Amino acid sequence: MTVWRRWWYLYILSGFIINNVMLESKSRVKRYSIEGSYWGKSVITYRLKQPSQRMSLSQQKAVFARAFATWEEHTRLWFVAVDDEDEQKANIDIVFAAGDHEDGEPFDGKGNILAHAFFPRYGGDVHFDEDELWSANKTKGVDLYAVAVHEIGHSLGLKHSSNHLSIMAPFYKQYTGAVMHLHQDDISAVKRLYGAPVKIRKKASEHHIWRSELCTKPYLDAVTTLKNGTILAFRGKMFFELKTTRKWLLPRKINRIFPFEGPLEAATTDRHGNVYFFKKDTYWVMTKHGDMMNGYPKKISQGLTDTPDGINAALYYHEDGKPYFFKKSYFWQYSRYGKHKLWPRAIVSIFENQNSPPEIDAAFQLNNTSSFLFHQNKYWKVSGDPMRIEKGFPRSLSRDWFNCL
Ligand SMILES: [Ca+2]
Ligand SMILES: [Ca+2]
Ligand SMILES: [Ca+2]
Ligand SMILES: [Zn+2]
Ligand SMILES: [Zn+2]
Structure with a gap:
């Protein structure tokens, strides 16, 4: 049990995903917040270490490629997918697991907690609750892409933003079109950690x-x-x-x-x-x-x-x-x-x-x-x-x- 690790949860309460910690303290300034740790390099590897059984592997790979691309668009970071068969350790391990998955913070079945992520200093990994009805489609089930984009923000060192339009807002973000784009608030946050975005x-x-x-x-x-x-x-x-x-x-x-x-x-x-x-x-x-x-x-x-x-x-x-x-x-x-x-x-x-x-x-x-x-x-x-x-x-x-x- 690695109880020294910290993370942020997503809850679904009355149709919204609400972060429990944010309910306890409200920031006066409506803006982003950073945790303090970040990746001291530009090439960041990720791996689908334990895929979901609810979607095909190629669908999941495509969803994560899109989710990382959403962050790449405004950073100088480059996310490289590495294969699970490869012995090499990735920076960001993506794991789908149900209930207790040996990190001291068990998932809770369908609903409530959807996912949690570790800040860079704790390894940057992202865990998804395998009991959710994950979907590659935003019109049915739980949209894996939208949750992944938010969780990757935590993996990069971002905490929740009090700007409710940002991707790092603790509320589930609706979006039009095929992909989400970072809000100026998210862009300011990653810019502080990783340098100027590309025009x-x-x-x-x-x-x-x-x-x-x-x-x-x-x-x-x-x-x-x-x-x-x-x-x-x-x-x-x-x-x-x-x-x-x-x-x-x-x-x-x-x-x-x-x-x-x-x-x-x-x-x-x-x-x-x-x-x-x-x-x-x-x-x-x-x-x-x-x-x-x-x-x-x-x-x-x-x-x-x-x-x-x-x-x-x-x-x-x-x-x-x-x-x-x-x-x-x-x-x-x-x-x-x-x-x-x-x-x-x-x-x-x-x-x-x-x-x-x-x-x-x-x-x-x-x-x-x-x-x-x-x-x-x-x-x-x-x-x-x-x-x-x-x-x-x-x-x-x-x-x-x-x-x-
Ligand atoms: Ca040459
Ligand atoms: Ca759950
Ligand atoms: Ca890691
Ligand atoms: Zn969050
Ligand atoms: Zn976990």
């Missing part, structure tokens, strides 16, 4: 320009697959998730999330999920939990044996699980004991001397089964030992990965 209109037109540049001048600076399967692509000052199924790529400013500015030169992820970012003579390491590792950035010349500055691309190759670096017309296998006499080799050897690009812009591995090399708008699948391009390549980066015509 939406400006962002939309910037995205438009960025999008057309993506198709007229296709290239990538760096690509890597995170431990959770997300493919991150870096280009200029922006980065985005690479998804062949997604029509619209949502770019984000690199320096809003990471402690460095674009353009990046290379990125790669090791088998533990640590992500390495390279720029000129410096590199950074991020853990699979999204925290920047202590002791970084480091100079490449000090942290990596026999590795020059200004590498073009980095790859953990799926065939041997070893790291490779590419610079200009050469590539080599990295070893912390120093460069083996077989290395470096000419990039033309990968292409068997046929139409070899002068250099590799970016490289990445997918699902431990394939590896890709990029140069401007062309990309190749590589395999085997020694590394060779596969038949059917090069293919078009803009067509296959950016969904350009």
Whole structure:
């Protein structure tokens, strides 16, 4: 029993959800209130640790993606879903449980308490009462989305607001349309904890320009697959998730999330999920939990044996699980004991001397089964030992990965 934990309950009383604590003390100023703890980073992971049996898994995933997006819209935070099968611990664990669920605050069956959440200093997790008639639809049952948006506010460090129009008001918030939007009061609260929000209109037109540049001048600076399967692509000052199924790529400013500015030169992820970012003579390491590792950035010349500055691309190759670096017309296998006499080799050897690009812009591995090399708008699948391009390549980066015509 972890009785030292604190949380805020939602009650339904005569059709409203009312917070018991708020009934005891009324604030004179009609505004937000913060608890005092917050996440000291921009990348926050969440996981559907124990899903509800009342809705399909894909429905629940979609609801939580929408709920986190509601907060993302006005913060510099980035919420990354991680899979339950993955051993990695998420920052925000989402649990559906009925009655006693071993945190000292049992749920109470249908009605009354719907959910509770922990402030960041207590772990940020969100619990939902599995006995409620959860629904992905706001017209029937209990709208999981609306309750989730409110609870995520607590996970981010917000207490209840006395402004009854805010999402953090202790009363259930009605909303029109498909999604809720943060009230100015909620925006002021997250701004105090996490910095200035992004201007939406400006962002939309910037995205438009960025999008057309993506198709007229296709290239990538760096690509890597995170431990959770997300493919991150870096280009200029922006980065985005690479998804062949997604029509619209949502770019984000690199320096809003990471402690460095674009353009990046290379990125790669090791088998533990640590992500390495390279720029000129410096590199950074991020853990699979999204925290920047202590002791970084480091100079490449000090942290990596026999590795020059200004590498073009980095790859953990799926065939041997070893790291490779590419610079200009050469590539080599990295070893912390120093460069083996077989290395470096000419990039033309990968292409068997046929139409070899002068250099590799970016490289990445997918699902431990394939590896890709990029140069401007062309990309190749590589395999085997020694590394060779596969038949059917090069293919078009803009067509296959950016969904350009
Ligand atoms: Ca209940
Ligand atoms: Ca947690
Ligand atoms: Ca590069
Ligand atoms: Zn609440
Ligand atoms: Zn609980």
